[in-house]
Amino acid sequence: MRKRLGMLVPHKLKYRLFAVFVLVILLPFSILNIYNYQRIETLVQNKISEQSHEQLDNLHRSLEDQLSIAFKTLIFLEKDSDVRDILQHPDKRNILENAKLMESKFKNLNNSFFLYNPSVYFTLLDDDGHFYTSYSPRYTLTYEDFADNSSIVEMRETGASYFWVSDDQNYVSPDISKSPTLLSLYASLKDNRNRVYGWARISIDFSFWFQSVLQRSESNQAYFIVSRKGEIISRSAPESLLSEKAIMQVTAQPVNGYWKDGKNSALVNYSYLPSLDWYLVNQIPLSVLFREIESLKKQYFVSFFIITAAFIAVAFMIAYAFTRPLSHMQAKMKDAVRKDLRIRLPEKNYKGEVLELTRTFNEMMVDMNALIHRLKAEERQRDAVHFQMLLAQVNPHFLLNTLNTMKWIGLRSRNEEIVEICLSLGKLLETSLNSDVDLIHLREEIELTKAFIYIQQVRYSNSFEVEFSYEEEVQYALVPKLSLQPLVDNAIKHGIASLAGGGKIYIRMGLSENDETKLALEVEDNGIGMDGALLNGEAGRKRPGIGLDNVRERLRLLFKEDGSLEHVPIPQGTLFRLNMPFLLSEPYELQRIEPNDGEER
Missing domain, CATH: 3.30.565.10 (Histidine kinase-like ATPase, C-terminal domain)
Structure with a gap:
């Protein structure tokens, strides 16, 4: 592993310096810029999401106002004595009088300052087979159409006071409402003794409301009403689409939040309505969201790459300028070996530390030349001394031979004193001639001293x-x-x-x-x-x-x-x-x- 890593490391100094510039300065700087840019994108995204949620909250409040109108209308109808009298005693008047009186009540409600909403429709029925409407029906209605409605049947069985139906089929004339479904409030009408005397259906054309509210919104954004089951109840434009993955993300939990749809490049914000179990959804294309940022991003990265290229060029030039004298010095050192150290570097081309290094190199060459000359002189001197030593060995050898002759003469003449002197002097001369030995045993030194x-x-x-x-x-x-x-x-x-x-x-x-x-x-x-x-x-x-x-x-x-x-x-x-x-x-x-x-x- 270490060997493989060593293969990745450049061998030349200038490439190492360049790699250090890139890894220590350029790479961290690039990572920091990318991180900061992502942080800016996240902050902008959070800011846009907050603004979008404010719009969704406004829609939420507006829809709550529509629901409150339905409840207020129900309360007015339930408290009106004429309405209660018609539903409890339909036989007091004839059918036309009852219908005329009920129509007058409906008009008054529609023209009321507190309840004015042209997209709210009323339907009342009693238990004697009579019903009254505030609109022109889309098709001929019968009493059974209302009495057998599943919501009314369920209220009768469970005793519930009201039900909200979010996908009630539109029964209003196409000239009045073109929405496929209505948001309907089914409720029972009760007297002071809490006895049911009739049934009411108050419907809201929420699609009309939705479109009218969104007319002032930005056209590049799409709004949706999505049920908890994942059904799109209404949308701001027919061509607006919400991906299945986004619907699954929105309806996963009954909470408010936002989600980035990477596949469709959109930011999806959603707000939950617990009363209807609906979601108000806002979808903003990222191209719109980050239009200005994308422009800044392009400018930034163009500038960044230009600066990076310039930085790389400058870093390489610095590394080259820094290592060029060293490379030149390395080449000169090779020449110095070939030319017996007779090499000098020019000092006028350099400054600062490189100049000091050049001067030191030149001084080192001078000192090495002087040392070599001195070693050569000492070698010549050693050769001369060795020659003199070889020459000087002739006389001691001659003396030894002479001493041996004198010893034999003493032996022949039986002069022991001459023999002993010759033997003692021979020991001293023989020891002095042995130049290969510098240290001897002390006992040998004692014998020489005695001689x-x-x-x-x-x-x-x-x-x-x-x-x-x-x-x-x-x-x-x-x-x-x-x-x-x-x-x-x-x-x-x-x-x-x-x-x-x-x-x-x-x-x-x-x-x-x-x-x-x-x-x-x-x-x-x-x-x-x-x-x-x-x-x-x-x-x-x-x-x-x-x-x-x-x-x-x-x-x-x-x-x-x-x-x-x-x-x-x-x-x-x-x-x-x-x-x-x-x-x-x-x-x-x-x-x-x-x-x-x-x-x-």
């Missing part, structure tokens, strides 16, 4: 004594070869050589008292000391001499700060101490092998 002391005792006629003291555990410690010899030579020449009664040299070797990880080698004499040596004519040269400086330098090269040569002041004589790490290296055949399971090996 040097033997030669010096012969020279000074055994006028001094030497005492060695060391612990057995340090005899295989590694020490620089010929490190004790310069100290012993210094003690003999400048310490005890001038003593009349001879002198004594103490050579002590062991672990340091302050640090058991350090090895200490001490050479002490009971001679005249450093101050006495200066008084005896040694003022022209320093006490330490070349040999001590040689020892110090070798300690520094081998052990860095862990090795040192120090002069320790004492009451009489001179004491020099060598300090170095305790490096134990026993020979393999002398190492102890632990037995396994009690067995010896």
Whole structure:
């Protein structure tokens, strides 16, 4: 997975910078703009829905007014004594007089200021086979048409006072009403003793009301009256359509709300009428709703894409301008390898950090050239030194051969002193010629020191004594070869050589008292000391001499700060101490092998 993601990451720096510009700046900016635009659309949609619901609430109140007119008309008819007398006692007058009186009552109701509504129609009937209407019927009516109506039959059976019928078939003459159905209130008429003396049907031409109310509404919006069963009872225009999905959404619950019909690109607002179990529905096309926003949207996205393209171009140019000096420097570095670092970058073309980087690059090239020249000079110098060392090995080898000749002459002449001197000097010369070994065991260093002391005792006629003291555990410690010899030579020449009664040299070797990880080698004499040596004519040269400086330098090269040569002041004589790490290296055949399971090996 990580490898696949790595393949998607650009390798060149300029493309990485460009990708960072796009992902960190452009992409979040685009997402934020789209989110803000959707928020604006939602806010506008909510605002339009609120306004639409205000219109639906006005329709709702207007329809409630129509329903209240029907109830008021019923109350006026029920309280009118003449109407009650005609329905209770139809035989008091003849049929024509009853019809004429009832027609007069209907006209008065229609002309009433409180009840004026030309689209309200009345029908009254008694229980003796008489009925009265305030309209011209669409077809010939009979008493049975009313008496056998399901609503009146149901009221008789249940004792209900009234019923609303929302889909009552229109019975009014087409010259008066062209609506297919009417909204009818079926009610029983009762006297003061709550006895039924007649029946009333008060119908409202709600389609006419609906059209008249919507004449002032915007023509680009569609209004519907939908029943709870999903039937469209009325619509503002014959060509207006409401999708089945929208009807299902509207009639799902008896609540008010709105819904966005994505398929038909419309905003559907609906308001529930609990008294009739109806829904007033308003449908607004989104093209109308967001007409101005769509125009702004096009302008916005055109501007956005232009700015985005400009931003991408500028980002790429910035990335290119930023990485171009680095690419140029990379090419120059490749040329520097091919041309032995003899490359310089022009500094006049750059500014700021790039200029500092260019100067640093040029300085680095100069330093590297100087370093290479110095290394080459040191290499030539090493070759010269190596040549001189090879040349210098001729004389020591000649001396060894001479010593061997002298040794055989001493053996033939049976002069043991000459033989021992030749053997001791041969050991010293052979060790000094072995340039491959810098560290030897302490016991070997002691043997070399004893060989040097033997030669010096012969020279000074055994006028001094030497005492060695060391612990057995340090005899295989590694020490620089010929490190004790310069100290012993210094003690003999400048310490005890001038003593009349001879002198004594103490050579002590062991672990340091302050640090058991350090090895200490001490050479002490009971001679005249450093101050006495200066008084005896040694003022022209320093006490330490070349040999001590040689020892110090070798300690520094081998052990860095862990090795040192120090002069320790004492009451009489001179004491020099060598300090170095305790490096134990026993020979393999002398190492102890632990037995396994009690067995010896």
